[in-house]
Amino acid sequence: MMRRYRQQRHRVLQIITKLLIPFILLFALYVQFHGDYGPGGGFQAGVIFAAAFIIHGLIFGVEKTRQVLSPGVVRVMMSIGVFIYALTGVWSMMKGGAYLDYNVFADNPLTGQHWGIFAVELGVGVTVTSVMISLFYSFASSRV
Amino acid sequence: MTFSEQLPALQIVIPLLGAPLCVLLRHARGAWLVTLVCNIACTLVALALVAATRDGEIIRYALGGWAAPTGIEYYIDIVNATVLLVVSFISSVVCLYAWNGAEKEVPLDRHYLFYTGWLLCVTGLLGIVITGDAFNAFVFLEISSLATYLLISLGRERNALTAAFRYLVMGSIGASFILIGVGFLYAATGTLNMVDLSERIPQAESTRTVLIAFTFLAIGLMIKAAIFPLHAWLANAYHYAPVTVTALLSGTATKVSLYLLLRFFFNIFGTEYSFGQMLLNYILLPGAIVGFVVMSAVAIFQTDLRRMLAYSSVAQIGYIVAAICLVTPLGISAGIVHIINHAMIKAALFMATGCIIYRLGHAHIQSLGGVAKSMPVTTAAFIVAGLSLIGVPLTAGFVSKFNLIAAMLEKGWWIAAALILMSSLMATIYIGRVVEIMIFRKPRLATPESSGTREAPLMMLLPLWGLIAISIFFGVFGSETLSIAASGAERLLDGRLIEAVTATAAQAGSMEVSQ
Amino acid sequence: MKILALYNYWVVIILMMAGLYIMIARHNLVKKMIGLSIFQTSIFYLYISMSKVAGGTAPILLELPSHGGHEEKGSSALEQGAADTVETVSASVQSLVSPSVSAVDSVIYSNPLPHVLILTAIVVGVATTSVGLALIVRINEAYGSIEEDDIRAMEQKDSA
Numbered sequence: 001m002m003r004r005y006r007q008q009r010h011r012v013l014q015i016i017t018k019l020l021i022p023f024i025l026l027f028a029l030y031v032q033f034h035g036d037y038g039p040g041g042g043f044q045a046g047v048i049f050a051a052a053f054i055i056h057g058l059i060f061g062v063e064k065t066r067q068v069l070s071p072g073v074v075r076v077m078m079s080i081g082v083f084i085y086a087l088t089g090v091w092s093m094m095k096g097g098a099y100l101d102y103n104v105f106a107d108n109p110l111t112g113q114h115w116g117i118f119a120v121e122l123g124v125g126v127t128v129t130s131v132m133i134s135l136f137y138s139f140a141s142s143r144v
Numbered sequence: 145m146t147f148s149e150q151l152p153a154l155q156i157v158i159p160l161l162g163a164p165l166c167v168l169l170r171h172a173r174g175a176w177l178v179t180l181v182c183n184i185a186c187t188l189v190a191l192a193l194v195a196a197t198r199d200g201e202i203i204r205y206a207l208g209g210w211a212a213p214t215g216i217e218y219y220i221d222i223v224n225a226t227v228l229l230v231v232s233f234i235s236s237v238v239c240l241y242a243w244n245g246a247e248k249e250v251p252l253d254r255h256y257l258f259y260t261g262w263l264l265c266v267t268g269l270l271g272i273v274i275t276g277d278a279f280n281a282f283v284f285l286e287i288s289s290l291a292t293y294l295l296i297s298l299g300r301e302r303n304a305l306t307a308a309f310r311y312l313v314m315g316s317i318g319a320s321f322i323l324i325g326v327g328f329l330y331a332a333t334g335t336l337n338m339v340d341l342s343e344r345i346p347q348a349e350s351t352r353t354v355l356i357a358f359t360f361l362a363i364g365l366m367i368k369a370a371i372f373p374l375h376a377w378l379a380n381a382y383h384y385a386p387v388t389v390t391a392l393l394s395g396t397a398t399k400v401s402l403y404l405l406l407r408f409f410f411n412i413f414g415t416e417y418s419f420g421q422m423l424l425n426y427i428l429l430p431g432a433i434v435g436f437v438v439m440s441a442v443a444i445f446q447t448d449l450r451r452m453l454a455y456s457s458v459a460q461i462g463y464i465v466a467a468i469c470l471v472t473p474l475g476i477s478a479g480i481v482h483i484i485n486h487a488m489i490k491a492a493l494f495m496a497t498g499c500i501i502y503r504l505g506h507a508h509i510q511s512l513g514g515v516a517k518s519m520p521v522t523t524a525a526f527i528v529a530g531l532s533l534i535g536v537p538l539t540a541g542f543v544s545k546f547n548l549i550a551a552m553l554e555k556g557w558w559i560a561a562a563l564i565l566m567s568s569l570m571a572t573i574y575i576g577r578v579v580e581i582m583i584f585r586k587p588r589l590a591t592p593e594s595s596g597t598r599e600a601p602l603m604m605l606l607p608l609w610g611l612i613a614i615s616i617f618f619g620v621f622g623s624e625t626l627s628i629a630a631s632g633a634e635r636l637l638d639g640r641l642i643e644a645v646t647a648t649a650a651q652a653g654s655m656e657v658s659q
Numbered sequence: 660m661k662i663l664a665l666y667n668y669w670v671v672i673i674l675m676m677a678g679l680y681i682m683i684a685r686h687n688l689v690k691k692m693i694g695l696s697i698f699q700t701s702i703f704y705l706y707i708s709m710s711k712v713a714g715g716t717a718p719i720l721l722e723l724p725s726h727g728g729h730e731e732k733g734s735s736a737l738e739q740g741a742a743d744t745v746e747t748v749s750a751s752v753q754s755l756v757s758p759s760v761s762a763v764d765s766v767i768y769s770n771p772l773p774h775v776l777i778l779t780a781i782v783v784g785v786a787t788t789s790v791g792l793a794l795i796v797r798i799n800e801a802y803g804s805i806e807e808d809d810i811r812a813m814e815q816k817d818s819a
Binding site: 290309317324 | 688695699702706709773779783797798802810814818
């Protein structure tokens, strides 16, 4: 009874949130992939991306968000992000450059720089997103 | 670049790759194996770096191919190569020990997180040591500190949580002070690269900005290294952390902060500025001396073995700081030798304590009666390591203490030398008291757990005795560590991080690399 | 008034002291974390305000250095047969790092390096805060209180 009332009370918020989430995600992707040309990058994009999930959790309840994105997946994403970052560096070492030397990724060093920064920012973005979401999960679920 | 040129990066990348692998595995023993392999690989890399820098060579590694002033570089000479080796070696040995050592203290389903934290902590510690960039050092400091808070909070008693929280507050203040100091250095010189800093500070050293930077860095590093008046966080953290973690931290964390202190005040600010103008030695020395006298006395009255050893650690840090305060080649090399030796001795003592806790479930000194009979191998290890802590001849502790006192006498500090002997006497009392109870006191028959005790598992005893054997080796053949420490002291006292000629050569080299 | 001209330092000092005071004087652990956050924020502000160059604009490249413009500055590097594009990138980075000798002349930028450093420091600060709060949650589970006095009393009972 109480639960039903609560859900109805949040009807406006829920609909607005549903409308907002795609745009938040899209903006996060823009910040992520525009990061090597303008202001932006993995950190900011990761936080914005996570914000979409956190707002979903706040409005629809953490349980629903957990069904969308399970904590196990978040944990795997966390480590995959670090892997993307670290292995980019290892790959450049294997190609004969210094650690994270992007010049060696392509024949043209400028293209190489683009590829390298793209991969590293992707790794940062994935890690920041998943860390933020898992922080939210762990604090939201504890009953204080 | 050849493989050997990539070693500086590998030193950091190996544990950094191991950490997420542990999370992915989610398997307690698998994570242990990953950690062990990473640590051993790190030790081998550090060994290669020591061999490469042994003859005064300097390795500069430009990350991302960006040459030094623009990019972050790793800077390795004999001083930090040695510390790298100490950190990664202690971490490997303690990791081997953790197979059994951690299984009773940390719930098995959390082991993969425990080892992730471990690897991140090692990444941070190695990073602080290897980096040639002041701000990068702060970032690595925070990485290792955050992992340390996590590891401490995993202790069995609930006090571990408050100990971790208090350490977090103190540690964050310390790190923030370092951050402020680095900021003011940047404001004064416009660079963060340690080599550049050491060249530009002499021109700016009369400004108040450098003075403020110096002050903040000194206080921040003193908190992080637990130098006497600012040591309060250490006792609780070492007491309540899982004893495996304590063994790791006692051998590495404070030593790394001491290294950073050496690097900043000898090389970056320069010996003349730090000790000639700012008189840092006269600021640190009273704290160091009061530290090793009072903390040794405090250790005598502790009821818990871990807490006793924690206070003894503060006292030993006092020795190292007093040695540094001499600002003579002999004094600094005694300090470096003691950094190496104390890391091994204290890690061994905490590992022996861990063996006792593994069987008895506690480490209350008064109820250790009969341990010598039920756990003779552990007791023997404790005694040998304890003798080394006191500084009995043929042990590693003797080498460092002998050199320390010789250095003090050379400078005519008779009173300080006498106080060191007094503090050693107190070490004899607190170690002797524990040994006496272990050997001569009868076990309390009333407690059921003491009746069924037997020797600790082999996987704990092997690394423990391995560490002790090595510390004895360095006690008998102390010349090798001494000569390394002497060349390290020379590099520190020399002040400049690179000579002018090698500077351009190294830069030309790294430019070549980047193209 | 020279003292007021350095008003950014006053803001930093007041914030820093407020943070330190909260950490020392308050016994509630959450309030201690708030104090720590304020303390750290004051350092961020110190860095950011320090990097402001009088009359400088935000450190965003208004126009990418073109290849033509590059040849005037880095022609010697070209003659050496170095990879020219890398040189362009590094020249633009170099110009950002030292704004006073800005190669992209006519535009004065504020120094971007402290911004980058503080971005890192903010991330570190967030991590510290979250670890601290997580510890507080665990402390509350273990002790049933986040008041330091209560916890200390219980600790003494534990050890007795």
